[in-house]
Structure formats: structure tokens, C-alpha cells
Amino acid sequence: YEAQPPAQPSAQVLVASNRGPVSYTLGTDGSLDAKRGGGGLVSGLSAIDDKLWVCAALGDGDREAVRRGVGEPGVRMLDIDADVHADAYNGIANSVLWFVHHMLYQTPLEPVFDAEFRRQWASYEAYNRAFAEALAEEAGQGAAVLVQDYHLALVPGMLRELRPDLRIGHFSHTPWAPVDYFRLLPDDIAEQLLHGILGADRAAFLTRRWADAFIGCCTQILGGTGRTRIGVHGLGADADFLRRRAHEADVDERMAALREQTGPGRRTIVRVDRTELSKNIVRGLFAYRALLDERPEWRERVVHVAFAYPSRQDLAVYRDYTAEVRRVADEINAVYGTEGWMPVVLHVKDDFARSLAAYRLADVALVNPIRDGMNLVAKEIPVVSDHGCALVLSREAGAYEELGSDAVVVNPYDVSATAAALHEALTMAEDERAARTERLAAAAVALPPQQWFLDQLDALRRD
Numbered sequence: 498y499e500a501q502p503p504a505q506p507s508a509q510v511l512v513a514s515n516r517g518p519v520s521y522t523l524g525t526d527g528s529l530d531a532k533r534g535g536g537g538l539v540s541g542l543s544a545i546d547d548k549l550w551v552c553a554a555l556g557d558g559d560r561e562a563v564r565r566g567v568g569e570p571g572v573r574m575l576d577i578d579a580d581v582h583a584d585a586y587n588g589i590a591n592s593v594l595w596f597v598h599h600m601l602y603q604t605p606l607e608p609v610f611d612a613e614f615r616r617q618w619a620s621y622e623a624y625n626r627a628f629a630e631a632l633a634e635e636a637g638q639g640a641a642v643l644v645q646d647y648h649l650a651l652v653p654g655m656l657r658e659l660r661p662d663l664r665i666g667h668f669s670h671t672p673w674a675p676v677d678y679f680r681l682l683p684d685d686i687a688e689q690l691l692h693g694i695l696g697a698d699r700a701a702f703l704t705r706r707w708a709d710a711f712i713g714c715c716t717q718i719l720g721g722t723g724r725t726r727i728g729v730h731g732l733g734a735d736a737d738f739l740r741r742r743a744h745e746a747d748v749d750e751r752m753a754a755l756r757e758q759t760g761p762g763r764r765t766i767v768r769v770d771r772t773e774l775s776k777n778i779v780r781g782l783f784a785y786r787a788l789l790d791e792r793p794e795w796r797e798r799v800v801h802v803a804f805a806y807p808s809r810q811d812l813a814v815y816r817d818y819t820a821e822v823r824r825v826a827d828e829i830n831a832v833y834g835t836e837g838w839m840p841v842v843l844h845v846k847d848d849f850a851r852s853l854a855a856y857r858l859a860d861v862a863l864v865n866p867i868r869d870g871m872n873l874v875a876k877e878i879p880v881v882s883d884h885g886c887a888l889v890l891s892r893e894a895g896a897y898e899e900l901g902s903d904a905v906v907v908n909p910y911d912v913s914a915t916a917a918a919l920h921e922a923l924t925m926a927e928d929e930r931a932a933r934t935e936r937l938a939a940a941a942v943a944l945p946p947q948q949w950f951l952d953q954l955d956a957l958r959r960d
């Protein structure tokens with residue numbers, strides 16, 4: 498990648514994603530409460546004047562907002578039939594595509610591609626078509642359209658047919674499966690997905706590894722990537738926002754509460770994730786249990802702070818996983834806990850201020866996903882850490898490419914090695930830990946969200 502002059506701010510930019518920048522909750526009194534989200538796209542788009550974000554209405558509140566004509570300027574929510582959306586989002590995107598790219602299937606029962614799968618696939622096509630049609634309708638001549646993620650893999654191809662004048666980009670926020678695993682999918686579906694993304698002028702990924710896997714699939718299944726250019730843009734942490742937000746009063750309050758909960762003088766091993774199978778929370782707990790078991794000197798001297806935001810709870814496999822996380826945490830507390838020491842502090846609730854409090858307090862950060870597109874927690878913790886934090890990092894996270902040299906690196910399946918890594922991180926000399934944290938933070942903010950977004954836009958208009 499070479500730096501180029503910034504994109505013309507006057508040209509129209511459209512973004513398409515399943516989850517939009519705002520969501521509505523319907524109160525019992527019929528009121529609609531709007532909640533605005535953050536993230537790389539929100540901050541990237543803030544630099545653009547002429548913009549439109551096309552997203553799906555995700556719940557009753559969103560649907561009601563569309564019906565009442567309530568909305569934000571620059572956002573168009575698509576009220577796609579709720580059953581079609583459920584099939585596309587829960588059935589195909591989260592149960593099939595997410596599982597393929599994160600290599601999460603467990604034999605012997607999965608996957609099964611049968612008539613039910615074909616029915617859901619038709620919904621996935623319809624859902625993608627609704628986005629393509631809305632974008633075709635909204636886009637001005639020659640506008641740039643940035644399509645996001647595995648939910649919308651067919652959109653670039655569909656949109657290209659409707660509007661050949663547009664500059665179309667696709668960005669994958671997940672890993673991409675290696676070809677031997679991607680081939681689990683029925684042949685026609687695998688081809689359709691690849692052709693869908695190749696409808697874009699540019700297909701971009703978070704790391705070279707995922708880009709190479711995509712190229713491998715295209716080469717071996719289709720014979721090549723055609724005219725589509727492939728890009729790599731490793732999203733970084735938003736340092737300015739995080740450092741400011743992490744020192745607001747509510748975070749200070751939560752830090753005091755958390756200190757009280759962990760107990761004075763104790764070390765903390767912190768993790769913050771969605772309740773997501775690929776995050777590998779249970780093996781993290783097993784590793785912590787092994788640490789307490791094999792190195793009893795840590796008992797009463799360390800606390801594992803595990804925060805997990807409930808995610809995709811419509812899916813039974815996610816509900817079961819969340820229950821398993823709770824069960825293992827409770828078991829560790831029952832077996833090892835003492836009068837004044839709770840070995841695991843687990844919270845299953847979305848509380849950003851509390852997460853930032855944990856980031857600041859952490860002595861060790863545990864980020865051990867089975868596979869992960871990037872993992873921003875690994876980047877955010879070193880940026881806001883108060884006194885330096887040792888990072889135990891899975892080599893299967895995208896962030897490993899940028900942070901691996903200053904982390905304690907683990908194979909996420911290797912529970913014994915993860916326990917040993919936790920010990921190494923806990924015993925790291927203070928000056929080394931501080932020096933590593935500084936280098937980790939510098940690497941983590943190399944490509945802040947706004948730049949990440951503008952780079953993609955520049956490249957799309959240039960290529």
C-alpha cells in the first residue's frame with residue numbers, strides 16, 4: 498500500500514451492512530428510543546459529506562421506526578420480511594458462513610446441507626437482493642459503494658448487474674476459510690459466494706492471511722479472481738476516543754467497584770468478548786483452572802475477570818455456549834474459591850464502561866480465539882492500560898500479524914500451553930511488560946478507523 502492524496506469528499510459514498518449505526522427500542526408506552534453505535538465505519542464515514550448507510554431493520558423497534566418514518570439523516574433501514582431476515586441472518590450468515598470462515602463445525606453432526614438449507618439460502622438471496630436494489634436506487638452516477646461482510650456476499654455481483662457505473666468495494670471483517678474447508682459448502686453455493694464478492698471492483702480483508710485464503714478459493718474453484726483487485730486494511734484501535742472515554746467518571750466508578758471485587762493486591766487476568774464460540778472462552782477458563790491446579794502459588798493471588806456480551810442468543814448453539822461458560826466459571830469458583838477469594842469474576846452483560854475499567858486494571862489480557870478476523874480487544878487493552886499489561890494472544894487472531902512479536906503467543910486449542918503462557922505473562926518483569934505494552938499500543942493504533950476507511954475509499958476510486 499502507498500499513501501495517495503485523499504478521496505474527493507464531494508463524491509457520494511454508500512455503505513451497506515446488516516447492522517446499522519443506530520437501533521431502536523420500542524417502549525411499553527409506544528415510545529421509540531434510539532441507540533447509536535460506534536466502530537470503524539461510523540468514525541470513518543464521519544469524514545464524508547455526501548453519504549448514505551443502508552442497513553437492515555433488526556428488531557421490532559427498528560421495524561416500527563421504519564413504519565413510522567422515524568430515522569436518522571443518512572441512514573436507510575430496510576424493512577425486510579422478518580422470516581426472510583431470520584433465515585438469512587441466523588440460518589445462513591451466522592450458522593453457515595460464520596461457521597465456515599471460523600472453522601467451527603464439529604463432526605459428526607455438522608454440517609448438513611439439505612432442503613432446509615436450500616430454503617434458507619433462497620432467503621439469503623432475497624435479503625441480498627433487497628440490499629442491491631436499495632443501493633441501485635439510491636446511488637448517484639459513479640458513486641462509491643462499500644459493502645460489508647459475509648451477510649452481504651452476493652450484493653456486489655447483483656449490484657454490478659443493476660448499476661455497472663458504480664465503484665463497488667466489499668470488505669470482509671471475518672477470517673476467510675482455507676479452500677479445503679470452504680469446499681464443505683455445496684459446489685454451486687461456494688461458486689455463487691465467490692462470484693458475488695468478485696462482482697466488486699475491490700475485495701478487501703483485515704490481514705494478508707485472509708486475503709490469500711480468498712485468492713486461494715477463487716483460484717482453485719473458479720480459476721482466478723478475474724478483474725477484482727484484492728486489498729488488505731488492518732483496522733486499528735481508535736486511540737483518541739478510547740483514552741478519553743476510559744477516563745470518564747463512570748469508568749472510574751466501575752474501576753473502584755471492580756478493585757473491591759477482585760480484592761487488594763491481587764493480579765488480574767482480563768478477557769472481554771461477545772459470548773461467541775470462536776472466542777474460545779471455555780478453553781480460556783480451562784487454562785486458568787490448569788494454572789491454579791498446577792501452580793498453587795497463584796491461588797488467592799490472582800483473579801480471572803471475564804466479561805462477555807450476550808450475542809446471537811436466537812441460536813441454540815450460542816445459548817448453550819453461554820450456559821457452558823457460566824457452568825465452568827461456577828465450577829472453578831466452587832472448587833478453588835475460599836472465604837475471601839472468588840477466582841473467576843464473570844459478567845454476561847453488555848457494559849462498555851465496565852469493560853474499559855477492566856482494560857485499565859488488567860495485568861494480563863487473555864485473547865485466545867480459535868479464529869478471529871482481527872480482534873480489537875487485543876489492540877484496545879494496551880492502548881488504555883494504566884500500568885502495562887502482558888498480552889496472551891492466539892496465533893489464529895488477525896491481530897497476531899501486527900502484535901505477535903510483543904505478545905505471549907498461544908495455539909488456542911492447547912490448554913496446557915495457554916496455562917503456561919498465563920504464568921509467563923503473570924511473572925513478566927515490570928519493565929519488560931511496560932516496554933512491550935508501549936510497542937503493542939503503537940502497533941495497535943497504526944491504522945485508526947477513519948484512516949482505515951479513507952484508505953479503502955481512495956484505493957477503490959483509484960484502482
Ligand code: G6P
Pocket residue numbers: 516646670671808809
Ligand atoms: C462480527 C461481524 C460483524 C458483526 C459482529 C457482531 O464482528 O464481522 O459484522 O456485526 O460480529 O455480530 P452481530 O451478529 O451481533 O452483528
